[in-house]
Amino acid sequence: MKPSISVDELMTSGHQACQGCGATLTMRYALKGLGPETVVVLPACCWTIIAGAAPRCSIGVPLLHAPFAAAAAAASGVKAGLSARGDGRTTVMAWAGDGGTYDIGIQALSGAADRDEDIIYCCYDNEAYMNTGIQRSGGTPSGAWTMTTPGKEGSERPKKDLDAIMEAHRIPYIATATPAYPEDMVRKFAKAKTIKGFRFIHVLSPCPPGWKYDTADTVKLSRLAVQTGMFALYEIAEGRFKLNLNPAKRKPVGEYLKPQGRFRGLKPDAEAAIQAEVDARWALLSQRHARGT
Amino acid sequence: MKKVLMGNHAATLGAALARVQVVAAYPITPATQIVELIAEMSAKGTFPGKFLRVESEHSAMAALLGAATAGARTFTATSSQGLAYMHELLHWVSGARLPVVMVDVNRALAAPWNLWTDQTDSLSQRDTGWLQFYCATNQEVLDTVLMAYKVSENLLLPSMVMLDGFTLSHVYEPVDVPDQKAVDAFLPPFKPAAFLDVKNPGAFGSLETPKPYFRLRRRIAVDMDRAEALVEQVGADFERSFGRGYGAVESYRSQDADVSLVCSGAVGSTAKQAVDELRAEGHAAGLLRFRLFRPFPAAALKRLTRPDMKLAVVDRNYSPGHQGIFCEEIKASLYATERRPEVYGFVAGLGGGDITVELLKEIWHEVKAGTADPVSPLWMEEAR
Known part of the structure; x- marks a missing residue:
């Protein structure tokens, strides 16, 4: 039987992630798509720890740690440095969490996208500052409990629409992914590798301690996020929009929200509001899919 | 070739x-023209390197972190x-041991807004692990950039080269621009010992526990300790190649x-x-000009006082x-000397105020007459 994704592993066991971490699956699939001729640039994020303390390293490609706000800029510099030394081949990927992308790193991200730097920027989005212990970021959805939105109502603000911000930069490739769909994710990283210019991949990455669910349910929640329409799988290549998975009948958002302790305080009307928002967004996405732009 | 620059x-x-x-x-007054000329030369194909037009200074240095870790010779201003x-x-x-060279055009810090020269910007970066050079002429600026690469790539520590905002940055002086071949002989290509290499993957900057962290910092100290002598040696090498010599501290009529x-x-x-005018008036005046501030040139100070x-x-x-x-650094450095010179501090010219020959003579006379305060600095303003 031919496997649907590469059996080669560039990520090793012995990494330092929490049990059930979605971000480890994400890195594993990303590197399957990109292969060994890749340099990873990491700002402060969960992966700073997951990669391992010196002298150990849980990935088999060169890795540069960078300050929190600096992922996209440092990756731009790595690409320029490699090119200046005659290596135009190696793929350079900035790999940041939602805090390092939606919040503190957005200036450098916007600058690098605006310059159309020849790098991949992947945001593995676990929807809060998980490495520092669950504080709200611009990626935290409305109603989610965090240590800095401690009331029963959770986050009073909706999740920032980062994909729209990135699309406004008119970059050649934007894609979304989540680890329940490994073939889709590996394909998107492999495709991104072949494109020149700034490529942005947004991965929804479930986090058991931050989202408060059973560590065995990471893939299940990742899948439910797509099946309920809370997270859409799509790509925008050279301005052409395509939904990669268009469920005929979406499950109610409650099936995704209820297993997560972070939404425990959600009242029925708040859940209904989330459902209405998802329905409205999905109508727009379906229109875009039909239109192809 | 002589040019007016x-x-x-x-x-x-x-x-x-x-x-x-x-x-x-990234552009900032009064350093903008450094970047503009790089962009212009880049567009014409006469600048050898890649130019990233980044969106902030934070990203400028982050990009150089990336480029230098990839093994490239890097520059910013x-x-x-x-x-x-x-x-x-x-x-x-500096913690990553990258030999980045940066020019800082000295300018006062806000608030309030001020555009003119003042060294508080670079001296506030005293403890960042960068070598610091202060230049007195445009010729010295060009020459020090070249020497800084040689020193930095030997030590694997970054260098900051300072020139005064407007007073030097925008003032034209004759500069002997060395021949490229002679520069290539003086400064061979940078050969990094470790860099981001897909054939030999490794992690740069990973978490370290206290013991290895302490030892890595100790290594910086060891290399900083040999930096002053290296600066003197590279200055002497430079003189052999180009006829202009530079030390850590310049002594002028101070013997x-x-x-x-x-x-x-x-x-x-x-x-x-x-000093010349004071000498002409019959006074035993001298000058010590600090070119190097980090590492602090303690050996030169001891030798010249x-x-x-x-x-x-x-x-x-x-x-x-x-x-x-x-002043505080000079006092601290001399403290361990058994018989040490008296040191008097003067604060002058903050935010670009003129430090004139007259003001400097007045300062000299304050010390000579014994009216200066050995503890607190005297704040001196130009009389006009």
């Missing part, structure tokens, strides 16, 4: 002659607020001086005029709650 363009030509491979920079904005990355780059002015930057050249020589330290910078920064 402003200080900013001398800095750019230094970087071009050094065959810099990656520049990432900034000033004042821009340098302050880079602060986080300055620590990172028999009873009071020596101590200056840095462009004030160092004004001070020579003041005598217990019966009083020092009048002129600081165009100030550490609030203490005193001028050169």
Whole structure:
């Protein structure tokens, strides 16, 4: 039987992630798509720890740690440095969490996208500052409990629409992914590798301690996020929009929200509001899919 | 070839002659022309490296972190607020042992807004692990950029080269621009021992526990300890190649001086005029001009001073709650000397105020007459 994704592993066991971490699956699939001729640039994020303390390293490609706000800029510099030394081949990927992308790193991200730097920027989005212990970021959805939105109502603000911000930069490739769909994710990283210019991949990455669910349910929640329409799988290549998975009948958002302790305080009307928002967004996405732009 | 150049363009030509491979920079007055000339030369194909037109100084230094870790020779220029904005990355780059060279055009920090020269911007970065050079002429700016690469790539520590905002950055002076072949012979290509290499993957900057962290910091200390002698040696090598020699501290008519002015930057050249006039008036005046500030040139200071020589330290910078920064460092450095010269501090020219020959002579006379305060600095304003 031919496997649907590469059996080669560039990520090793012995990494330092929490049990059930979605971000480890994400890195594993990303590197399957990109292969060994890749340099990873990491700002402060969960992966700073997951990669391992010196002298150990849980990935088999060169890795540069960078300050929190600096992922996209440092990756731009790595690409320029490699090119200046005659290596135009190696793929350079900035790999940041939602805090390092939606919040503190957005200036450098916007600058690098605006310059159309020849790098991949992947945001593995676990929807809060998980490495520092669950504080709200611009990626935290409305109603989610965090240590800095401690009331029963959770986050009073909706999740920032980062994909729209990135699309406004008119970059050649934007894609979304989540680890329940490994073939889709590996394909998107492999495709991104072949494109020149700034490529942005947004991965929804479930986090058991931050989202408060059973560590065995990471893939299940990742899948439910797509099946309920809370997270859409799509790509925008050279301005052409395509939904990669268009469920005929979406499950109610409650099936995704209820297993997560972070939404425990959600009242029925708040859940209904989330459902209405998802329905409205999905109508727009379906229109875009039909239109192809 | 002799050219008439402003200080900013001398800095750019230094970087071009050094065959810099990656520049990432952001505009700020009064350093902007350094970046503009790089962009212009880049567009014409006469600048050897890649130029990243980044969106901030923080990203400029972050990009150089990336490029230097990839093994490239790197350059940037900034000033004042821009340098302050880079602060986080300055620590990172020295901790990562990357030989980045940066030109800082000295300018005062806000608030209130001020565009003119003042050394508090670079001296605030004292503890970031960068070597610091202060230049007195545009020729010295170009030459010091070249020497800084040689020193930095030997030590694997970054260097900051300072010139005075407007006083040097925008003033035209004759500059002997060295021949590319001679520069290539003096400064061979950078050969990094470790870099981001897909054939030999490794992690750079990973978490370290206290013991290895302590030892890595200790290694920086060991290399900083040998840096002063290296600066002297590279200055002597430079003289053999180009006929212009540079040390860590320049001594001017100070061998028999009873009071020596101590200056840095462009004030160092004004001070020579003041010393000449004082000498002509029959006074035993001298000058010590600090070119190197980090590492602090303690050996040169000890060698060039005598217990019966009083020092009048002129600081165009100030550490609030203490005193001028050169003055405090000089006092601290001399403390371990059994018989040490008396040291008097003067704060002058903050925010670009003129430090004239007259003002420097007045400072000299304050010390000579015994009216200066050995504890607190005197704040000196130009009379006009």
